[in-house]
Amino acid sequence: MSAVAPPQPRILHLSLVVGGDLVDGGGGRLGEVDDLIVRLGEDEYPPVSGVLATVAGRQVFVPADQIAEVEHGRVTLRTIRLDLKPFERRPQEVLLKGDVLDRQLINVDGARLVRANEIELARLEGWYRVVGVDIGLRGFARRLLPRALARNVGSGTFLDWGSVEPFTGHVPTVRLRVPHPKLARLHPAQLADLVEAASHREGEEIIQAVGHDPELEADLFEELEAGHQVEFLEERTDAEVAAVLARMESDDAADLLGELAEERREQVLDLLPPVQRRRLRALLGFDPATAGGLMSPDFVCVYSQATRDEVLERVRGSGHPAEVLAWVFVMNARRRLGGAVQLADVLRADPALRVGEIAGAAQRVHAEADLEEVARLMTDFDLTVVAVTDEDDRLVGVITVDDVLELVLPKGWRRRFGLFGED
Amino acid sequence: MAAPVRAVLAGIRDRVAHGRRPRLRPRNRATARLLTLFAFLGPGLIAANAGNDAGGIATYASVGAKYGYDLLWMMVVITVSLIVVQEMAARMGAVTGKGLAELIREQYGVRWAAFSTAAVLVANLGICISEFVGIGAALGLAHVPRYASVPIAAAVVWLLVVGGSYRLAERVFVLMTIPFFAYPVAAILAHPHWGSVGHAIVAPHVQLTSGYLFLFIATAGTTITPFMQLYVQSAVVERGIGPDELNAERAEVVSGSIFANLVACFIIIATGATLYVHHERNIGTAADAAKALVPFAGRYAEVLFAIGLLGASLLAAAILPVTAAYVISETFGFEKGISRRPRQAPVFVGVITTLIAIGTIVALLPGVPVIGLLVAVQVVNGALLPVTLFFVWRLASNRELMGEHANGRTFNVLAGATVLATSGLSIALIAVTFGGFFGL
Incomplete structure (x- = not known):
């Protein structure tokens, strides 16, 4: 789990900001803070772009440029006067409490899902920004306790926002607009x-x-x-x-x-x-339970008279994935599978030799062979690629080790496990 | 390319029929058919049947012993209510892919989620204890001392839930409902007057006495319990049922609920045909009911009753800890799932283990006030039910969450009425229980 020590600036906890007072520049109480709005997107730490508050029974939007200070229990305005604007969602904006808190997020560094128990803010580069999420028990306890006690729950370690990607599919206007660049990692x-x-x-x-x-x-x-x-x-x-x-x-x-x-x-x-x-x-x-169903029809098969350069040219020109090209197969004049040679051996071979002279015997399975037989053969002969042949001993496909491994891997081994599970 | 080794169509049919990954050897037809059958027997059946546990059987047996078939009509009403509630929970699981506790947390915040979780933990622990008491009682009828039967049963249940895969566990759970067929047989052996049974169902005979009302409320409380909604939703999620399989899952929930309540009806009929007729009208526990059947319905009825009790208690003893573990893991965001091994989901497995361990120990302690405990459990469940039902109802009608699968207008009114009525009964149960316990 990639947890970071709290950075230098004072950490603000969302749960202590929301529910606090909205006060004007002169210190007079105007209403209650309902939620904070942030703009996702370009910035590494998304900036607070406004506050949602209830003033005299109406929900109003306070844009960031009117806000002087955000503290626990209080958001202070720059001015004495407040422009009463109704809230409208703008692209890429999410409500921290409404849309992010308590929901699942992707922890990109651990490649697992986490739940946001608390959202941490700080004043960075001149403005309030989201710096991380608390997925631990401290955040949870702070939310659970009454306000007076919650203040005493200090900040623990939290996940840096840089390694977190929120889901925004449930947010009405954000859908399709927020890219998730971190997922590319x-x-x-x-x-x-x-x-x-x-x-x-x-x-x-x-x-x-x-x-x-x-x-x-x-x-x-x-x-x-x-x-x-x-x-x-x-x-x-x-x-x-x-x-x-x-x-x-x-x-x-x-x-x-x-x-x-x-x-x-x-x-x-x-x-x-x-x-x-x-x-x-x-x-x-082919029956999916047999070698025929497992195999890929992508392979390179050459006549035994082919020269080294001809073989390499075939490999170069084929659009096949690299793993099937680790072995090159050789057929005789009647198109029957004659032998096999590793690509590395072809590269190292004397250019004058024919491929038939450097190839060894090819291990093969019949298209009707079952997975056990395929796995056994590959294990016995340390193969990464095995040839699949039909009744006439002609090469019809190859099975690569990755496809076999996927099937023989015990079920419970497939997934890595998240919070409090096999870290 | 050479001619395929097997017929093209056979290969394709194989893939479609078995789905998932290729198998080492194709299954033969009979197994395949059996597995399709299992697909219809799932979370809905398991959840509803876990309600026919020791406490449930004791209640139904009391109903039959005290009032004969008079309360049978009520089972119809309760079945409809159960279906309405369970369908909503299953639908939410299929559409959102999230458990109820998870949705409560996302939509209503940490405090409601924490309250529900704590209440579920206490309620399920209490029921779990009563299940192990029930197991001891059922095997006690076969003269197995409970100091042997209860720990062995606990170990079996634990291994099944923690050691196996989800599919295996679910199948064994379904198999555990087979003993329930003992009740129809026991009822038939008791030679009821079927004409009176039919009459009692279509022509309600309502008595306005406190005893009648108490049993009415108690029956509603034991048939619709909070863990059922929580379990069915989480299990639908773990089974990977999506919106595309919604109709099949609905059918499964409906048939499972009907089956469970038919079983309950047969218990009432069995005891109504014997104990009521012979004026043997006071039943304390499920084991009492089984013993009491002997003189009138013969030894086999007693054996069948005991087998049913054992199956029900084992099933519930597995389901209740699992439900508590789902809820805790969902609320706090821990790794979860029956198919997880201890290393993969330690909290999930830890909760299950703790509940089973405490259930076993308390059930074995000499001098534990079982009745007082059951009363307390009933109160916690009664307090929890309105909360879960309210959330189920509100969440299932939330369009933002459920999209096109949200409750329709008419259904929503029906669901709301069901929730209000059931919650009312469950609050009444608390009042009555308190009153009864303190002798007011």
């Missing part, structure tokens, strides 16, 4: 963990936030569990689903397609580029 697998741990709406917000980067979005979908993939694809149009699938790796995409309803599957397939459509159709034909 997370690995797709961590993002997927968060999506799985969060509620549906919050998960949707995370996915939308990474949506500006289609590659990252596709990676996130690859990492999601099947049930969640379907949950989030259900509300999308066929074209959107196709766009995500097109960027996913073929084997993962085929698994996901298999989860969709049958009539939808055809419509989505039709929207995919022809090459991908053919591949996915072929993969869908």
Whole structure:
């Protein structure tokens, strides 16, 4: 957990500011402070852009430029006079108490969800800003106790705002307007963990936030569990689903397609580029519990007479993901799988040699082999990629270690655990 | 590419039918069908059936013994109320993906959340103790000393909840409701006059005596309990049921509530056909009711009654600590879930462990005033119910939160009336209990 020591300026606790008096420049009480408004976005520490207060039974908005000082129990105005303006939400503005306090936030450094028990403010660079959230018991206790006692609960350590990203999907006008730039610091697998741990709406917000980067979005979908993939694809149009699938790796995409309803599957397939459509159709034909269902049709297979440079040219020219290229497969004149060689060995080989001369025997599984057999073979021969062949011993696909690992990993190991769980 | 090894369609059907991840070996048909059946038996059934626990059985047995079938009509009304309330909670779980305690905290603040949490903890601990007392009593009928039966039962319940996966735990919970079928059988063995039963349901026979009203209130209180809403909502969330599966979950809640209350009706019929008819009208505990059945309905009725009591008490002994753990974890934002191991969610598991441990110890202590304890539990539950119901009702009709799935206008009026009536009864129960306890 990344907790920071309180910075130099005095820390203000939101729960002690809200509920305090709104007083004019002369010290006269005007009303009660209901909430603080901050503008999310550019600043690392979001500035207070106004105060929401009840004055003579009406809720009014006090813009930041009228505020002289914010203290526990009191917000003081610059002037004696108060312009009574009704509150209107402006883009990127959220109410600290109404929209952030008590809700879930993403702790980006720990890649987990936390709940804001207290929001900490401080005067930084000339103005009041949110500096962090307290997720510990101190913040909770302060909120629980009556005001007189709550004052005595000092500040503990808190999470710096720099490592926190709030959900804003429930805020009426903010939706879609606040980017979540900090989420880009997370690995797709961590993002997927968060999506799985969060509620549906919050998960949707995370996915939308990474949506500006289609590659990252596709990676996130690859990492999601099947049930969640379907949950989030259900509300999308066929074209959107196709766009995500097109960027996913073929084997993962085929698994996901298999989860969709049958009539939808055809419509989505039709929207995919022809090459991908053919591949996915072929993969869908295999039982998902067998090697055929696990494999990816992306691999490099060359004739045994190919030279080193020809092989390297094929590797360079293929758009396949790096992990399947760790091994290059060699076929004989009758297109049967003859051998396999690691890419590194090809690089180190004498340029004059033919690839058939440096390749060793290829370990293979039949397309109908089950996961146990695949996992055993890969373990016995220390393989990162294993060849999958059909009845005629022709190479039809490869299985990479990452796909097998995902399936053999015990269920409880998949997710990292949050607050008070396996830190 | 070569011809696929298996038929294309078979592969696809496999994926669709089993969802989730590929399995090592495809399941055979019979297992698949059984699992589909389990999918219909879920949180709604478990929550409602946990209400037919030792305390519930004692109440229903008293109703039957004292007033025969006179109060059967009320079970219909209570069932409708239970369905209304449970449906709202399940719907909220499916739509928001959050537990009730979480929503209370987000929408009504820390203090209400803390109050509800504290009350749930006390109430559930109290009921939990009574479950272990019930387990001891049920096995006591089979001459198993409670010093053996209660610790063993506690260990089994703990291992199930803490050690297994959520799916496994839920399935075992569902299996635990099988003993409930003992009651219909016990009722049939008791040879009731079915014509009178039917008549009592359609033509209410209301008595304005204090005893009648007390049992009326007590029955409502034991059939609709705060933990049921809390459990059903959290379990729907943990099961990962989304808005798309809402209708199936609704059906599950409705059928589960009806099943639970049918069981209650059969208890009333069984005791009404025997004890009431033979003027054996004062029943203290569920075990008394079982024993009392022997002379009139034979040994089997007693055995069946005891089996039902054991299943119900085990189920509730598992559900109540789990509910308390959900609520505490949701309120404070701890890691939660039945599928979590102790290392992953120590607070969640810790709460469960503590409740089971205290429940066991107190149930075994000699000289613990069980009746006084039950009275106190009833008071806490009675005070908590209006609060939970009010939140359930308000939150489920909150459009901002629930969107298109918020309560409709008509339903909201019905729900409001149910909440008010049930809360009224539960406050009346507190008054009556206090009055009774202090002999006023």
